[in-house]
Amino acid sequence: MADTMPPFDDVLPEGLRFRSPAPLVDIGANLTHESFARDREAVIRRARAAGVDTLILTGTDLEHAEQAVGLARDHAGLHATAGIHPHDASQWSPSLEAAMRELHRMPEVVAVGECGLDFNRNFSTPAEQERAFEAQLGLAAESGLPLFLHERDAGRRMRDMLHAWRDDISRAVVHCFTADRETLYGYLDLDLHIGLTGWLCDERRGHHLRELVGAIPLNRLMVETDCPYLLPRNLPAKLKGRRHEPALLPWIVREIAHWRGNTEAELARATTATALAFFGLDGDDTRQALEEGQRHG
Numbered sequence: 001m002a003d004t005m006p007p008f009d010d011v012l013p014e015g016l017r018f019r020s021p022a023p024l025v026d027i028g029a030n031l032t033h034e035s036f037a038r039d040r041e042a043v044i045r046r047a048r049a050a051g052v053d054t055l056i057l058t059g060t061d062l063e064h065a066e067q068a069v070g071l072a073r074d075h076a077g078l079h080a081t082a083g084i085h086p087h088d089a090s091q092w093s094p095s096l097e098a099a100m101r102e103l104h105r106m107p108e109v110v111a112v113g114e115c116g117l118d119f120n121r122n123f124s125t126p127a128e129q130e131r132a133f134e135a136q137l138g139l140a141a142e143s144g145l146p147l148f149l150h151e152r153d154a155g156r157r158m159r160d161m162l163h164a165w166r167d168d169i170s171r172a173v174v175h176c177f178t179a180d181r182e183t184l185y186g187y188l189d190l191d192l193h194i195g196l197t198g199w200l201c202d203e204r205r206g207h208h209l210r211e212l213v214g215a216i217p218l219n220r221l222m223v224e225t226d227c228p229y230l231l232p233r234n235l236p237a238k239l240k241g242r243r244h245e246p247a248l249l250p251w252i253v254r255e256i257a258h259w260r261g262n263t264e265a266e267l268a269r270a271t272t273a274t275a276l277a278f279f280g281l282d283g284d285d286t287r288q289a290l291e292e293g294q295r296h297g
Helices: 040-049 062-074 086-091 094-104 126-143 155-165 181-189 207-211 246-260 264-278 284-296
Strands: 024-029 052-057 078-082 109-118 147-152 172-174 193-196 221-223
Touching (some): 024 221, 024 246, 024 264, 040 246, 052 246, 052 264, 062 078, 086 109, 094 126, 109 155, 126 147, 147 155, 155 181, 181 193, 221 246, 221 264, 246 264
Parallel strands (some): 024 052, 078 109, 109 147, 147 172, 193 221
């Protein structure tokens, strides 16, 4: 994805001011991206107004993981992941591993990642990616934290590596799943969770997912924006610029629910319960915060 985004409006148009019928968890929000620098607080407020009460901020390298931890400390309902994206796997070193280990001990960090394999763009070589991924599988086993995984055009190798570690790691989610039926079933056979984005809303390349979403058990399905990327192409109103944000997650949930045959409320409740349990956030404090958000939303 590009590092910069086009200009955007400060306020969503009325046709895009959605409200989920039940609280949602966005399991993949890149709120440390520079496109959010000018209005990050407003973005968080808009998310809450839409019923997206919990955000998992993606840490794709040391700098962004540390920034995500800082945001999580400052905002209730925000949590962080910490890992090295396969694009940056060539940077992996003993000092970076030590820094990640320290981050994984922080209460704000709820998963190891974003980590994995990307044989589509190969910004780092496959060998470098596998070395960094293997090390982060070890960190997940050591910390007991779940894994937040990235995979593109590397499903077979990803499954092989995960299979070797499956008894040592706790939970794992393949975020922004876009692959085929065989790859999906392979992940489900490994008892992995699946994260779905607005890719499903793209008639050019995401239509195949509409036939697959029904195969994902509700207790293994989670939803995400992957913002600022992957703005749904079928939104009901024009949005100046192409920056995605968490407040639009209810539209993605609506689309997934339609293709699964669920109601929007059913899917919202199920994916939220799954996400809170997956990230270890289903305690009394989190439930109270969600109930408070419903009362004042």
